[in-house]
Amino acid sequence: MTVILNQSFTGIxxxxxxxxxxxxxxxxxxxMGVINMAHGEFIMAGAYTTYVLQKAISGAGVSLxxxxxxxxxVAGAMGALLEWLLIxxxxxxxxxxxxxxxxxxxxxxxxxxxxxxxxxVQTRAPDILTGNIAVAEGISLANSRLFILGLALLSVLxxxxxxxxxxxxxxxxxxxQNRDLAEVSGIATGRVDRMTFFIGSGLAGVAGVAITLVGxxxxxxxxxxxxxxxxxxxxxxxxxxxxxxITAFVLGVLQSVLEYSTTVSVAKVIVLxxxxxxxxxxxxxxxxxxxxxxA
Amino acid sequence: MSGEGLTIRGLRVSFDGYTAVxxxxxxxxxxxxxxxxxxxxxxxxxxxxxxxGLVKATGSVRFGTNGDGTELIGKPVHKIARLGIGxxxxxxxxxxxxxxxxxxxxxxxxxxxxxxxxRRRKGIPQPVAEALExxxxxxxxxxxxxxxxxxxxxxxxxxxxxxxDVRLLLLDxxxxxxxxxxRESTGELLRRVSEDSTRTVVVIEHDMDFMRSFARSVTVLHxxxxxxxxxxxxxxxxxxxxxxxxxxxxAEESADAAPAVPSPATGEATPTTTASAQEA
Amino acid sequence: xxxxxxxxxxxPEVTKATSPLTRFRVPGGFxxxxxxxxxxxxxxLTDxxxxxxxxxxxxAMVAVGVSLAWGRGGLLVLGQGVFFGLGGYxxxxxxxxxxxxDTGIPGALPDFMQLYGTGEALPWWWKPFGNPAxxxxxxxxxxxxxxxxxxxxxxxxxxxxxxFAILSQALAAALAIWLVGQQATTGGTNGLTxxxxxxxxxxxxxxxxxTVYFVIAVSLLLLMAAARQLFVSRYGELLIAVRDSEERVxxxxxxxxxxxxxxxxVAAGMAGLAGALFVPAVGIISxxxxxxxxxxxxxxxxxxxxxxxxxGAVLGAIAVAWAQSTLSDAFPGAWTYLQGLLFVVAVGFLPxxxxxxxxxxxxxxxxxxxxxxx
Numbered sequence: 001m002t003v004i005l006n007q008s009f010t011g012i013x014x015x016x017x018x019x020x021x022x023x024x025x026x027x028x029x030x031x032m033g034v035i036n037m038a039h040g041e042f043i044m045a046g047a048y049t050t051y052v053l054q055k056a057i058s059g060a061g062v063s064l065x066x067x068x069x070x071x072x073x074v075a076g077a078m079g080a081l082l083e084w085l086l087i088x089x090x091x092x093x094x095x096x097x098x099x100x101x102x103x104x105x106x107x108x109x110x111x112x113x114x115x116x117x118x119x120x121v122q123t124r125a126p127d128i129l130t131g132n133i134a135v136a137e138g139i140s141l142a143n144s145r146l147f148i149l150g151l152a153l154l155s156v157l158x159x160x161x162x163x164x165x166x167x168x169x170x171x172x173x174x175x176x177q178n179r180d181l182a183e184v185s186g187i188a189t190g191r192v193d194r195m196t197f198f199i200g201s202g203l204a205g206v207a208g209v210a211i212t213l214v215g216x217x218x219x220x221x222x223x224x225x226x227x228x229x230x231x232x233x234x235x236x237x238x239x240x241x242x243x244x245x246i247t248a249f250v251l252g253v254l255q256s257v258l259e260y261s262t263t264v265s266v267a268k269v270i271v272l273x274x275x276x277x278x279x280x281x282x283x284x285x286x287x288x289x290x291x292x293x294x295a
Numbered sequence: 296m297s298g299e300g301l302t303i304r305g306l307r308v309s310f311d312g313y314t315a316v317x318x319x320x321x322x323x324x325x326x327x328x329x330x331x332x333x334x335x336x337x338x339x340x341x342x343x344x345x346x347x348g349l350v351k352a353t354g355s356v357r358f359g360t361n362g363d364g365t366e367l368i369g370k371p372v373h374k375i376a377r378l379g380i381g382x383x384x385x386x387x388x389x390x391x392x393x394x395x396x397x398x399x400x401x402x403x404x405x406x407x408x409x410x411x412x413x414r415r416r417k418g419i420p421q422p423v424a425e426a427l428e429x430x431x432x433x434x435x436x437x438x439x440x441x442x443x444x445x446x447x448x449x450x451x452x453x454x455x456x457x458x459x460d461v462r463l464l465l466l467d468x469x470x471x472x473x474x475x476x477x478r479e480s481t482g483e484l485l486r487r488v489s490e491d492s493t494r495t496v497v498v499i500e501h502d503m504d505f506m507r508s509f510a511r512s513v514t515v516l517h518x519x520x521x522x523x524x525x526x527x528x529x530x531x532x533x534x535x536x537x538x539x540x541x542x543x544x545x546a547e548e549s550a551d552a553a554p555a556v557p558s559p560a561t562g563e564a565t566p567t568t569t570a571s572a573q574e575a
Numbered sequence: 576x577x578x579x580x581x582x583x584x585x586x587p588e589v590t591k592a593t594s595p596l597t598r599f600r601v602p603g604g605f606x607x608x609x610x611x612x613x614x615x616x617x618x619x620l621t622d623x624x625x626x627x628x629x630x631x632x633x634x635a636m637v638a639v640g641v642s643l644a645w646g647r648g649g650l651l652v653l654g655q656g657v658f659f660g661l662g663g664y665x666x667x668x669x670x671x672x673x674x675x676x677d678t679g680i681p682g683a684l685p686d687f688m689q690l691y692g693t694g695e696a697l698p699w700w701w702k703p704f705g706n707p708a709x710x711x712x713x714x715x716x717x718x719x720x721x722x723x724x725x726x727x728x729x730x731x732x733x734x735x736x737x738x739f740a741i742l743s744q745a746l747a748a749a750l751a752i753w754l755v756g757q758q759a760t761t762g763g764t765n766g767l768t769x770x771x772x773x774x775x776x777x778x779x780x781x782x783x784x785x786t787v788y789f790v791i792a793v794s795l796l797l798l799m800a801a802a803r804q805l806f807v808s809r810y811g812e813l814l815i816a817v818r819d820s821e822e823r824v825x826x827x828x829x830x831x832x833x834x835x836x837x838x839x840x841v842a843a844g845m846a847g848l849a850g851a852l853f854v855p856a857v858g859i860i861s862x863x864x865x866x867x868x869x870x871x872x873x874x875x876x877x878x879x880x881x882x883x884x885x886x887g888a889v890l891g892a893i894a895v896a897w898a899q900s901t902l903s904d905a906f907p908g909a910w911t912y913l914q915g916l917l918f919v920v921a922v923g924f925l926p927x928x929x930x931x932x933x934x935x936x937x938x939x940x941x942x943x944x945x946x947x948x949x
Contacts (some may be wrong), residue, residue, distance in 0.1 A: 086919065099878060227867065234741055265756025279732060279738075373831075376826050412813070414808055
């Protein structure tokens with residue numbers, strides 16, 4: 001029983017990382033329909049930002065806190081640049097976008113290799129985050145995992161508030177729901193697209209800061225997460241924030257519990273089969289907007 | 296008494312609480328050229344969607360030529376299509392990257408076996424040649440469908456239904472956006488198609504002039520229900536129909552100097568067709 | 576009752592040019608390819624280069640399937656590595672078992688199992704691959720069966736476009752991860768390698784390596800001929816129709832799921848055959864050859880050459896594979912940049928690939944000329 005609980009907590013923290021990564025994708029993939037394979041490299045950029053800041057600022061705690069906004073800005077700027085340079089020319093060709101951004105992702109990985117070297121690097125976690133909290137008899141939680149969980153939930157909250165209550169959020173939703181109408185209503189859709197991309201990619205940067213607490217980081221760090229994160233969005237339902245939240249945690253727990261009872265690799269395969277089975281039941285994902293249109 | 300043709304009983308379609316079609320009964324016999332009219336949101340397109348299996352519905356839709364019809368509710372789209380029921384869409388959907396001939400050949404071939412499918416097309420199959428003739432597209436047969444004019448695409452769609460040997464044709468605003476000459480030709484085409492006494496044709500239309508010129512019978516839908524049914528003259532004389540269209544008809548009567556038929560039910564005239572096209 | 580009412584726009588009958596050049600273009604090109612691959616290449620190339628070419632041709636065989644499924648059917652198959660791997664592993668398992676049997680020790684296990692193996696017995700799922708007929712059939716049928724099952728479920732529920740691409744990619748990731756995890760029975764990261772014989776022939780003998788090359792070259796030509804037949808058949812037209820508008824096809828009484836399934840399964844079988852022939856030609860199959868990255872690699876060649884053109888896809892795959900092995904050894908970093916750039920330029924700005932370059936230039940020239948005239 002303790003084991004199951006422990007695995008579930010591990011699963012929740014895996015889910016929290018997945019959620020942080022998928023959150024940006026719900027914006028760019030979910031809301032805008034762009035499959036950005038370079039999203040993983042924005043995570044990597046966030047992670048390396050943390051690494052660089054830690055070199056510059058000695059205190060691990062301070063540098064981590066500084067890293068959060070800086071990584072958001074760095075990754076967000078990269079995303080906005082990518083949108084402006086390439087993606088906006090490809091909005092009508094989603095599959096091609098996937099391949100083009102994959103090419104970009106290759107180049108960014110190589111860039112990281114050239115700058116930081118191919119071997120993985122390790123950042124130091126602040127002392128506060130290195131310990132464990134004993135929750136109950138035999139069950140303990142790593143502080144760093146709790147921090148990530150908190151960060152993920154905070155990001156969900158912030159994103160929800162932005163989408164719901166700010167003028168920018170209203171514009172984003174307007175463009176998603178009816179691009180043409182938004183345009184004739186005087187919304188600069190091009191600028192809104194870029195802002196959406198900025199926020200979505202910035203969230204990837206924040207996720208990058210978080211994963212420096214989980215393990216060493218390297219040029220291919222982002223790629224390892226990206227496929228799983230896309231699956232979260234697919235299963236959660238396109239453009240559905242709450243769908244992504246639930247899916248991320250369910251997949252995290254499922255993966256972690258299965259890993260314990262079988263092996264890592266078998267768990268991966270089972271999770272994938274479960275996803276295909278789930279899509280049989282709900283092809284549009286967990287939550288959907290029902291419309292009349294023939295899509 | 297579900298006889299020949301299309302028999303609909305108690306058809307109901309809801310989207311998340313909104314009832315788009317609310318208990319419609321409808322009978323259309325072979326050889327008829329039935330027009331479905333009604334204001335925007337009356338449920339015309341949804342009714343066609345339900346018959347062709349595109350949206351889930353309750354009630355009964357039967358179609359058959361031998362007295363006992365086959366129940367269509369609950370069947371997948373392609374199975375319904377194989378029963379000889381074909382439709383067109385408000386925005387003409389043809390395969391833009393294929394030629395006119397290829398479009399028609401694909402439409403003709405749903406029953407082909409695997410061996411035929413794996414072979415190259417040799418020559419032009421007889422039904423395809425006839426459909427090219429009927430729709431007047433013979434000279435354009437090697438053009439990619441994507442370069443056809445709007446009206447030609449609609450004819451191609453109708454031609455695709457003909458080669459399918461469709462027994463029930465459901466046409467969703469076939470003349471929307473067409474020029475006057477194109478409308479006339481389309482009307483003639485529909486008349487010819489429906490002269491075959493084994494075919495049943497149902498047309499959704501907003502264009503009242505077009506309806507008056509070509510309809511053999513008319514059903515008026517309003518708010519998901521059948522409001523009136525009969526010949527063009529009967530429907531136009533129906534006070535309920537006049538009431539639904541009244542506000543607009545009065546306004547238009549003063550604007551329209553030469554109404555084709557002296558009736559208050561002129562309803563929506565040509566300009567509204569563009570607005571309705573966006574309904575899709 | 577005739578054509579009088581529907582206005583017949585006077586259109587000049589499109590006269591199909593039937594000059595000898597056009598009529599013999601396809602068989603002529605095919606013959607030229609056969610002469611190049613079967614006559615000139617074996618004479619002109621050293622054993623080493625010929626072996627490299629054999630490897631490229633295997634990838635080109637995958638590209639034939641990609642061209643069918645993606646170029647014609649619009650199915651972005653990002654997991655072809657799975658089928659390549661299934662074919663490759665099926666063949667490799669047989670070769671390993673045959674090698675073990677050749678040692679003369681009864682019940683001998685493949686060498687790597689003796690190294691990492693935990694148990695003494697051969698796993699049950701290895702056993703049937705000892706039979707050459709079963710193994711050969713499995714190289715093609717196993718990938719096709721997996722594709723059929725996956726495709727059936729995925730297409731039936733109308734999972735398409737990006738969703739399909741991501742799912743097929745996840746499949747590649749899952750298989751690679753699974754193989755790495757099962758070191759005792761699959762060789763793990765190292766994969767299966769060190770094959771001695773190939774159905775009784777010594778693989779170290781250069782003459783036998785040449786034979787393998789010929790088998791591969793002939794297979795590629797046959798696959799291209801088969802794909803060409805599919806392209807021009809009624810099925811090929813229907814596949815384009817499904818790509819254009821799936822919903823419309825459904826209203827014509829076809830089930831688009833089946834149409835797509837055929838393309839997906841055939842492409843999987845082609846990738847499986849390629850993987851199976853890759854094993855004797857290159858001497859290894861491993862997770863690194865079938866995961867997410869190589870799976871996307873299978874698409875890149877087709878994208879660069881022209882996804883919708885069979886010859887374009889094949890030449891693109893060969894060219895990219897050649898560039899990769901030539902440049903990646905000399906300048907590994909520069910190659911990665913170039914590879915990324917190739918993707919961006921080829922897919923983003925030349926969606927028809929190099930095969931469409933001629934048409935694009937011609938169009939631009941006409942545009943410039945009419946611009947000058949105006």
